[in-house]
Amino acid sequence: xxxxxxxxxxxxxxxxxxxxxxxxxxxxxxxxxxxxxxxxxxxxxxxxxxxxxxxxxxxxxxxxxxxxxxxxxxxxxxxxxxxxxxxxxxxxxxxxxxxxxxxxxxxxxxxxxxxxxxxxxxxxxxxxxxxxxxxxxxxxxxxxxxxxxxxxxxxxx
Amino acid sequence: xxxxxxxxxxxxxxxxxxxxxxxxxxxxxxxxxxxxxxxxxxxxxxxxxxxxxxxxxxxxxxxxxxxxxxxxxxxxxxxxxxxxxxxxxxxxxxxxxxxxxxxxxxxxxxxxxxxxxxxxxxxxxxxxxxxxxxxxxxxxxxxxxxxxxxxxxxxxxxxxxxxxxxxxxxxxxxxxxxxxxxxxxxxxxxxxxxxxxxxxxxxxxxxxxxxxxxxxxxxxxxxxxxxxxxxxxxxxxxxxxxxxxxxxxxxxxxxxxxxxxxxxxxxxxxxxxxxxxxxxxxxxxxxxxxxxxxxxxxxxxxxxxxxxxxxxxxxxxxxxxxxxxxxxxxxxxxxxxxxxxxxxxxxxxxxxxxxxxxxxxxxxxxxxxxxxxxxxxxxxxxxxxxxxxxxxxxxxxxxxxxxxxxxxxxxxxx
Ligand SMILES: Cc1cc2nc3c(=O)[nH]c(=O)nc-3n(C[C@H](O)[C@H](O)[C@H](O)COP(=O)(O)O)c2cc1C
Ligand code: FES
Numbered sequence: 076x077x078x079x080x081x082x083x084x085x086x087x088x089x090x091x092x093x094x095x096x097x098x099x100x101x102x103x104x105x106x107x108x109x110x111x112x113x114x115x116x117x118x119x120x121x122x123x124x125x126x127x128x129x130x131x132x133x134x135x136x137x138x139x140x141x142x143x144x145x146x147x148x149x150x151x152x153x154x155x156x157x158x159x160x161x162x163x164x165x166x167x168x169x170x171x172x173x174x175x176x177x178x179x180x181x182x183x184x185x186x187x188x189x190x191x192x193x194x195x196x197x198x199x200x201x202x203x204x205x206x207x208x209x210x211x212x213x214x215x216x217x218x219x220x221x222x223x224x225x226x227x228x229x230x231x232x
Numbered sequence: 233x234x235x236x237x238x239x240x241x242x243x244x245x246x247x248x249x250x251x252x253x254x255x256x257x258x259x260x261x262x263x264x265x266x267x268x269x270x271x272x273x274x275x276x277x278x279x280x281x282x283x284x285x286x287x288x289x290x291x292x293x294x295x296x297x298x299x300x301x302x303x304x305x306x307x308x309x310x311x312x313x314x315x316x317x318x319x320x321x322x323x324x325x326x327x328x329x330x331x332x333x334x335x336x337x338x339x340x341x342x343x344x345x346x347x348x349x350x351x352x353x354x355x356x357x358x359x360x361x362x363x364x365x366x367x368x369x370x371x372x373x374x375x376x377x378x379x380x381x382x383x384x385x386x387x388x389x390x391x392x393x394x395x396x397x398x399x400x401x402x403x404x405x406x407x408x409x410x411x412x413x414x415x416x417x418x419x420x421x422x423x424x425x426x427x428x429x430x431x432x433x434x435x436x437x438x439x440x441x442x443x444x445x446x447x448x449x450x451x452x453x454x455x456x457x458x459x460x461x462x463x464x465x466x467x468x469x470x471x472x473x474x475x476x477x478x479x480x481x482x483x484x485x486x487x488x489x490x491x492x493x494x495x496x497x498x499x500x501x502x503x504x505x506x507x508x509x510x511x512x513x514x515x516x517x518x519x520x521x522x523x524x525x526x527x528x529x530x531x532x533x534x535x536x537x538x539x540x541x542x543x544x545x546x547x548x549x550x551x552x553x554x555x556x557x558x559x560x561x562x563x564x565x566x567x568x569x570x571x572x573x574x575x576x577x578x579x580x581x582x583x584x585x586x587x588x589x590x591x592x593x594x595x596x597x598x599x600x601x602x603x604x605x606x607x608x609x610x611x612x613x614x615x616x617x618x619x620x621x622x623x624x625x626x627x628x629x630x631x632x633x634x635x636x637x638x639x640x641x642x643x644x645x646x
Contacts, residue, residue, distance in 0.1 A: 099396060102398070134417050137574075139400065158320055158476035162477070195317065195319070195568055196568070202482070
């Protein structure tokens with residue numbers, strides 16, 4: 076029996092495990108440039124880390140926070156989890172916002188300002204209903220609270 | 233009502249609770265000083281004697297896990313699981329944001345005990361504030377000499393680095409987390425070998441939940457006997473219960489293990505909203521089977537919940553009142569697992585989709601008895617044959633829903 080080699084050959088190149096471990100961090104940095112991962116960016120990450128573009132894409136596509144399509148400036152992510160559902164959140168919140176913005180979950184407003192999404196539990200179940208706009212969490216949502224969030228964002232753009 | 237002075241959450245409501253100065257002002261890092269005067273074996277013996285079991289869901293005895301790490305292995309790692317994503321669970325996020333040093337002190341003690349000189353913190357990608365708090369806590373700990381070379385002149389070295397996940401619940405499963413740390417898709421590995429034998433880059437690795445680690449300084453500081461005096465026969469120590477759903481005061485409540493579910497709901501969480509009655513409770517996070525109202529006196533402990541037909545899981549208590557649509561709850565929980573299946577094995581990937589499909593039809597009122605029969609057959613056939621516990625876990629809520637609230641499902645089909 077041979078021990079598993081620590082460095083697995085892949086294609087022509089040898090993968091450096093320490094570099095490969097940086098892949099998620101590299102993808103975060105790359106994504107910041109355009110808001111999503113373009114094929115060119117994936118190629119660049121692959122070249123820098125000594126991986127193939129296919130490998131980078133394969134890993135990126137596994138994780139929901141990495142995007143391969145453009146999104147709005149504000150991504151509104153409404154929790155659709157069970158605790159939020161129980162306290163009149165989830166669809167009630169995403170429908171309310173969707174009606175105000177004229178989009179459905181998965182869509183972006185024509186002006187490119189807002190993308191609406193439904194996501195899984197945000198670990199805010201004790202302060203449900205919850206949603207997130209980009210990296211900001213909003214909890215204990217009420218219709219008035221949602222209006223205030225949207226008004227502020229509309230004012231900022 | 234159980235009176236319990238919080239230990240794990242003692243700091244979280246203090247002003248500037250996340251700062252190292254606050255932590256130090258309240259006895260922080262004293263247990264580390266004590267640890268560094270003990271031998272690693274003594275530390276492991278203390279944790280074993282405490283009876284501490286993992287708080288990440290599986291309840292594995294922590295001291296035993298540390299004992300599995302081969303002493304002679306040249307390289308060993310510790311991995312901290314901050315991937316909290318099980319619906320209903322919101323305790324680790326609280327601790328990371330409000331008291332990261334409480335976890336970090338546990339990390340250093342655990343690393344010393346098993347002889348790890350490198351620890352990896354894996355944090356859920358969506359925990360934006362948690363990421364900042366972890367980075368600051370680690371940086372401050374280096375400044376104060378709690379990390380790095382020759383920690384507190386003990387000769388012990390430890391480096392800690394932070395790794396952000398990117399939105400995949402399965403990466404909370406320890407071997408998927410290791411894959412993700414290595415920069416790969418978060419698909420679980422076959423066990424055995426367990427991480428303690430071959431984890432990160434094939435080296436022995438201890439994976440531990442945040443809440444588990446927060447217990448460690450208290451076990452060392454106050455002694456295993458103190459810890460073991462709390463709780464029940466097989467479930468020692470305090471536990472954070474995350475209470476959500478139809479209660480008047482949802483939130484995190486730290487109480488001794490063994491506290492009755494009824495007390496948690498009615499006395500700590502303020503009872504059911506609008507004076508309604510309880511229809512069902514998920515006692516330990518979304519993958520644990522429902523309990524009905526006649527089970528409310530169950531002590532919240534590993535062994536008693538197992539006897540009641542459910543599990544302690546993460547200690548996430550989701551309360552549902554008499555108005556709750558159980559078919560919809562089952563459907564919603566299923567849709568979570570289908571979304572989060574890594575897709576590697578067929579029973580989980582396709583079986584999950586098929587179960588959700590049947591549930592969608594039943595919930596819409598268009599279903600026939602055959603849909604119900606197919607759903608039931610899947611919940612019986614899938615458990616035990618999936619690659620990792622996610623696929624088995626996804627069947628539990630539906631199977632228990634079908635068992636306990638059968639008439640609600642039958643009323644929907646013709
Ligand atoms: C699908 C799945 C998801 C999991 N998610 C988490 C998680 O988010 N956090 C966690 O600590 N453990 C999680 N676990 C449990 C881990 O695999 C592991 O048992 C735990 O981190 C060990 O730490 P503990 O002994 O301190 O609980 C999960 C397990 C499974 C099967
Ligand atoms: S269910 Fe919405 S935050 Fe947990």
